[in-house]
Amino acid sequence: MAAQRRAGPGGGERRRPAGGKARAGGTAPGRGWALRGAAPGAALLGSAVLVGGLLGWSLPGGRQGGAEVLARGSEAVRDRFVEVACSGDYGAGRRFEGCTPRKCGRGVTDAVITREEAERIRRIAERGLSFGGSDGGASILDLHSGALSMGKHFVNLYRYFGDKIQDIFTEEDFALYRDVRRRIQEKIAQTFGISSSAMYLTKPTFFSRINSTEAKTTHDEYWHPHIDKVTYGSFDYTSLLYLSDYAEDFGGGRFVFMDEGSNKTIEPRAGRVSFFTSGSENLHRVEKVRWGTRYAITISFTCNPEHSIGDPVLT
Template sequence: DGVTEVLAHRSDNLQDKFMEIPCSEDYDSHKRFEGCTPRKCGRGVTDAVIRREEAERIRRIAERGLSLGGSDGGASILDLHSGALSLGKHFVNVYRYFGDKIRDIFTEEDFALYRDVRQRIQQRIAQVFGISSSALYLTKPTFFSRMNSTAAKTTHDEYWHPHVDKVTYGSFDYTSLLYLSDYSEDFGGGRFMFMDADSNKTVEPRAGRVSFFTSGSENLHRVEKVQWGTRFAITISFTCDPEHGIGDPVL
């Protein structure tokens, strides 16, 4: 693995840590949106945008939703926008599958909190990268993830491979992760790693911590395999292209 540096320890309480890095050429192969498409690239971590108590409430939304299904392997997702939920080796649409019963699981308050958290993360990204928040659009997939040490049953469970978001999902321009559980307390392994040419830079999750970065090859990354416990997070992704925008989830 070579050299590993810790960008953010679990015990740190970071106002806003930011590391600027040169942009890759990935953005050139997509339509440019001036004043939004990254010209300044990098990665940031903050513990000052979402309170721990809010992260715990968001985590309970994830737990309730994921309790309806779950992957046979170690990685389950729930996407409140599309309704996608891991179930065994496949996915179902929770809204279709559970119909009106979904209102027994999620409340309007849940969705209002989700919306509020999304907006605050969007504003922080805009502020740090010097763009207008209104130029950013939520894009898909935006989803909850629950990871544990169960062996993978399908490729969907293999979350640990290095990847570039812009290559995997063309619409992504800015990626954010809100962590909903604590490294070394709720789970072991499962650290987030930026894979740079000279070293790996790790982010140790903690509830309420937001990690955000430009989505191109300048931020090749992976998640370590979870060794024990359960790791919850939500990936919230943004695009500069209104054609790839999605709305907030509605009940």
Template structure:
């Protein structure tokens, strides 16, 4: 996910608990167990760490921060398990698995608006470690070593506006259409899914497993609902922060995506796209993870303003 690791539900369910810091804080509307996903990542690390360290010094830059590309992509053979699963969802199978980057899909004014939403929301909390999330769908907000529901915080009652949610949905729709077109799937067969969230990463040392975002992982193994993953970067590598590059771990070499404000990186969520995020060493990295599923039972609606 660059991407912060979001929550994972228990197998066969769509709900999980979001921890809170006090008994007076109500759970979010869409409950997601953020702790389970971080524990799962750590379990996977033992399997993948050897791959990571043998490739760590063998980096090829897929797209740099200084470049502006209309579209840059690479096709990859789908992993067998991913391909087999998508046989159950006609119209949602990609022409070929892979990854793609778009730099002109989202306008600078839209990026600025989303960054403003992220900063406002995360100002109401934030992890004691370096990794914080804001989920406008469930309300989950990092707060110390746990999570609260931002929609239940009195001080955040008038924090967001209808326009905020309109821009959020408008940009999501752009990304949805770009994925549909690039991978050759039917538009009405691809659904937004959870977790979809804003992330903020700083160099602060981790305090809990929630803060350890840098472990190699496969999205489909981490999030049962994922079939297509996308990230929209809201700040710039080497200007706003150092470290924090998104790295695909391939057999021949690691392929690096340098975050650029407004850059959308999208990829199939199977094990053909094993990846990790470098630790941020300086500054602050903001992004939005927007995830999609082919399974309608995992679909979620756009968030709405709550008062």
């Protein structure tokens, strides 16, 4: 049977340095990724592409090339958080008790998802993306809507493969995906002092694969600075789970917070989760990938149940 969504409650590659691990592929969705060939009304897909004083949070990890490095790929980060002043993006609309940000910032942790789990999750992305992929350097796979990059467009994976979808994915794959999403949601709630049950998964939530292939359409231009809550009005909290290693699997591709006077970077590491409030206080971009392949999942949350989506399931 085909996979279905459960209704919600509301240029050439540069040769890698010697000694690095080789993996195939490449993405992080960029500004303006419109779904073509997927379900009608499917959302625009965009950025990749997720407090101070709390016990156990450490200080940022140093500076590199004039930018502050919040987390290096070579270090294991237990819990790290930087609080920033909230923008006015959360005051114009409805406020949701127990969820709407009253404290804003950005966090990173290597203590929520193991590297082994990240390897298993990456294999889900690799299998799905092996049936498609963008002509340019950025490809996506959305298990919720079925959107899969295919050439210069998108197809609906579930319509395209029908009952054969179970030859690609297993229920164990989807169960791991749901469990990882739940743990990330709980970590965000704990960090920001909100209720996990008051947060809802929202779209777009997707796998990304980036390599150094030249962009063929605007869908491949993932590197533009953007604000998630401006691009997608429903976003309140954004998270990214990295599935490959900076400087080992790929070069470039760091996540950059663009603050006045100084950029703050996160170097991806398999199993690392970065998360942040989605408003203008966290303008960000992804550096261009220079070589290799960068895998990640963007998992987004809203406080508004009207914008919620359900976890993907095989039925």
